[in-house]
Amino acid sequence: MLSQKTSDAAPSAHDRVYRALRSRIMHGQMSPGEALTLRGIGKEFGVSMTPARESVRRLVAEGALTLSASGRVSAPELSNERIEELAALRALLEVELASRALPRAHMALIDRLQTINMNVAEMVSKRDAVGYIRTNLEFHRTLYLRAQAPAMLAIAETVWLQLGPTMRALYGRLGRTEPPHNHKLIIAALKAGDEPGLRLAVRSDVTHGLRLLAG
């Protein structure tokens, strides 16, 4: 799911469009229900309808966009049931990924996570929703990359993608002064080599924000 081609030497037009839209969706730069048109995308990226269509179809296949019965495409408006299910999926997958990353997590990685976490805190203090989502996902991805489980990570990213448009809405309702407390628990558990603690911390981090959105 991450890289369509095994070699990304020649970025085709549809791939460029795909990546741009994907990033926009995953980072909460689209609101739920917001519509897109093929001709509009084509115009924005200077391509014809063909690559625009392929990008959109691919994103629809990944659940990042919704296709209405008439073929109109828009960012999904998730039901509470679906949000809860996606949150459960995040918990299931990311706990496993973190657990697999734990034995390989050396100091260099933990340092990097702490640096990223400072950026997360900065985004929170700046009330930068998009920046917060991006750095937060970067924190998780950096950890999970150590799990050496690309298929699992790809699926986890697909779940993030599906939650993207809903994320910003979450940020709005969220008690914003919250520094990333759970991230510190994750880092502490990594340092201590405490697997049960790590699993719990990841589960809490992933579940907490989404629970209040669904409820």
Added chain:
Amino acid sequence: MLSQKTSDAAPSAHDRVYRALRSRIMHGQMSPGEALTLRGIGKEFGVSMTPARESVRRLVAEGALTLSASGRVSAPELSNERIEELAALRALLEVELASRALPRAHMALIDRLQTINMNVAEMVSKRDAVGYIRTNLEFHRTLYLRAQAPAMLAIAETVWLQLGPTMRALYGRLGRTEPPHNHKLIIAALKAGDEPGLRLAVRSDVTHGLRLLAG
């Protein structure tokens, strides 16, 4: 992932092609490495390259097909690491799905599972690889549908899809006389309301065959 459109009233050309190819891949009717061409697909289904391309792109996005650097498309040849990872994913997801289905599993469902299981046994005795794969997946899907977790089920089916072309290769090496013993354990655990037993049985069923393929 399952239904591209919320309403499947008007089956568009690319959707028809997509479904046909998807079924072919998932049921092991394509060998790993087998190539496809857009014009060939178009000719086979009586459509132009456009719907053929969309179907293929969608299947590539789902990991059901592999796109070479030059855009050529073929059924994936999975590495052992990837097979093991996909097996782990199946275990993770399907144990959860079974666990969620358990409290909702009434007698009617168990009866249905037993009927399907007879078909599985029949396919095994007939040495029908495709039929075996199809009925086996039907067994699992029937159970998981009770979990009321469409997103999770969709992801599980994506994993099945990725394993599809490899499945038949598995069947060849598999001790074929094996009747679906683990399926009986699953049914027994469902009858007894035994959640730990169910989790173990599902994990064994999902993991066993794939382990020897990867090893």
Added chain:
DNA sequence: CGATTGCTGATGTGATCACAAAGGATCCAT
């Protein structure tokens, strides 16, 4: 004043075409 019907612009779909690149086969040289 509100609901319904009819219309118009906008939108997705699929076909076709031109083009570039890749793969394979053939031919030649060693």
Added chain:
DNA sequence: ATGGATCCTTTGTGATCACATCAGCAATCG
């Protein structure tokens, strides 16, 4: 016989076009 270079066929990509359909809006009627 074998290795390599060359040519040609096949293949994917992206653009454009014709067509059917849908959404939104306006005019009309109750």
